[in-house]
Amino acid sequence: MAKHETPLLDQLExxxxxxxxxxxxxxxxxxxxxxxxxEFQIPVxxxxxxxxxxxxxxxxxxxxxKHGGIVGVFGYGGGVIxxxxxxxxxxPGVAHFHTMRVNQPSGKFYSTEFLRKLCDLWDFRGSGVTNxxxxxxxxxxxxxxxxxxxxxxxxxxxxxxxDLGGSGSNLRTPxxxxxxxxxEYACYDxxxxxxxxxxxxxxxxxxxxxxxxxKFKFDGCPNCCVASIARADMSYIxxxxxxxxxxxxxxxxYIGGEIQPNGGAxxxxxxxxxxxxxxxxxxCPTDCMWMKDNxxxxxxxxxxxxxxxxxxxxRALRIGNDRGLxxxxxxKAPILDGAQMGSxxxxxxxxxxxxxxxxxxxxxxxxxxxxxxxxxxxxxxLMKRQGFQKLLEATGLDPDPRMVQEPRSNPYIFWxxxxxxxxxxxxxxxxxxxHQR
Numbered sequence: 001m002a003k004h005e006t007p008l009l010d011q012l013e014x015x016x017x018x019x020x021x022x023x024x025x026x027x028x029x030x031x032x033x034x035x036x037x038x039e040f041q042i043p044v045x046x047x048x049x050x051x052x053x054x055x056x057x058x059x060x061x062x063x064x065x066k067h068g069g070i071v072g073v074f075g076y077g078g079g080v081i082x083x084x085x086x087x088x089x090x091x092p093g094v095a096h097f098h099t100m101r102v103n104q105p106s107g108k109f110y111s112t113e114f115l116r117k118l119c120d121l122w123d124f125r126g127s128g129v130t131n132x133x134x135x136x137x138x139x140x141x142x143x144x145x146x147x148x149x150x151x152x153x154x155x156x157x158x159x160x161x162x163d164l165g166g167s168g169s170n171l172r173t174p175x176x177x178x179x180x181x182x183x184e185y186a187c188y189d190x191x192x193x194x195x196x197x198x199x200x201x202x203x204x205x206x207x208x209x210x211x212x213x214x215k216f217k218f219d220g221c222p223n224c225c226v227a228s229i230a231r232a233d234m235s236y237i238x239x240x241x242x243x244x245x246x247x248x249x250x251x252x253x254y255i256g257g258e259i260q261p262n263g264g265a266x267x268x269x270x271x272x273x274x275x276x277x278x279x280x281x282x283x284c285p286t287d288c289m290w291m292k293d294n295x296x297x298x299x300x301x302x303x304x305x306x307x308x309x310x311x312x313x314x315r316a317l318r319i320g321n322d323r324g325l326x327x328x329x330x331x332k333a334p335i336l337d338g339a340q341m342g343s344x345x346x347x348x349x350x351x352x353x354x355x356x357x358x359x360x361x362x363x364x365x366x367x368x369x370x371x372x373x374x375x376x377x378x379x380x381x382l383m384k385r386q387g388f389q390k391l392l393e394a395t396g397l398d399p400d401p402r403m404v405q406e407p408r409s410n411p412y413i414f415w416x417x418x419x420x421x422x423x424x425x426x427x428x429x430x431x432x433x434x435h436q437r
Contacts, residue, residue: 004052041125049093073153077208079164101165102139106191137175138165170208176218177225186220187238187323188351194218211373222307229342233379235328240320243300250316251296324350330380347402368394
């Protein structure tokens with residue numbers, strides 16, 4: 001019999017979709033059945049109490065989790081998120097309910113043996129409840145007590161060769177897509193760059209010293225499978241700068257119905273007779289495609305690499321051969337004031353070891369942000385507050401038309417005095433003297 005009555009949570013199980021409530025109830029039953037055989041290191045009824053306090057939060061319409069406070073493992077300021085409930089007498093199993101972030105393998109490649117070891121550790125020293133994966137990318141361990149943190153960390157680092165992820169006002173765990181390991185669209189080696197920067201910036205990952213959190217995300221192509229353009233303070237999106245190769249015979253095969261568009265049955269959509277005008281040309285955001293003499297034509301200098309045409313006709317169109325990445329900055333996805341997408345900073349750069357050009361951009365931005373950023377101010381908010389021009393000055397990058405989101409709406413142009421030639425400087429000085437008088 002359940003320890004707590006949960007009528008409000010029970011309603012969540014009544015819909016057509018799988019419910020986390022059912023998963024939690026199942027986990028609570030498993031712990032109860034194994035109590036005699038396993039010497040759990042935290043209260044056996046931790047999941048029962050988790051359901052109970054969540055029910056109370058639904059009943060009262062407010063959270064019963066207190067502010068996390070400072071909690072962690074020796075030498076690391078990041079990786080552990082403190083959680084304490086405000087009803088420890090009624091729900092002792094979740095008096096402490098700390099969350100641990102585990103640095104996920106690049107591309108989220110792992111073996112079943114590795115996952116079993118992680119789950120066995122968490123069943124023994126935690127609640128057994130996990131999140132695969134958090135929005136940052138990490139493997140998430142949900143719920144343990146303060147005395148178990150060092151024990152878990154020791155097990156992971158010494159026996160699993162596994163590190164904690166980032167949390168707090170630091171560099172969060174870098175996250176990448178599946179990349180060239182499995183995807184034909186990857187324009188650079190996402191795993192190599194993600195791993196390199198993870199190793200390069202260990203101090204920034206584990207010892208919070210930033211105004212707020214900072215995220216790297218690596219997308220191998222503009223399909224953006226880890227949503228870097230919407231969630232990363234610096235997103236690295238694969239691209240190319242030459243022409244899209246066209247196989248005209250394959251184009252005709254799509255038009256004639258010999259090849260199914262968008263992967264055929266795997267796309268989950270019945271396309272019917274394929275209409276290239278309707279499905280590809282009319283949907284091009286820059287109108288850079290047309291048919292001429294029964295051949296598909298592309299004005300590549302107008303193409304913005306949206307990938308739609310390549311996704312629909314992958315056997316006829318391919319990514320270019322001169323490949324690299326674009327760096328966008330300032331994205332965030334807050335709940336209250338809405339999403340802010342990344343702004344183009346570096347339109348194209350080669351992704352080649354030792355990545356010195358990329359690291360130079362990163363460190364210049366960090367210097368500016370740490371100097372000018374307010375407490376709990378993300379990079380994107382600083383950019384909005386001080387302007388993109390300040391960011392360019394901080395990075396030393398030259399302005400580029402591809403950085404402009406929309407045509408100029410402000411008629412005023414401001415120059416630094418050392419940027420103006422002698423004649424202009426003389427006129428400006430005379431203007432200032434006149435107004436001072």
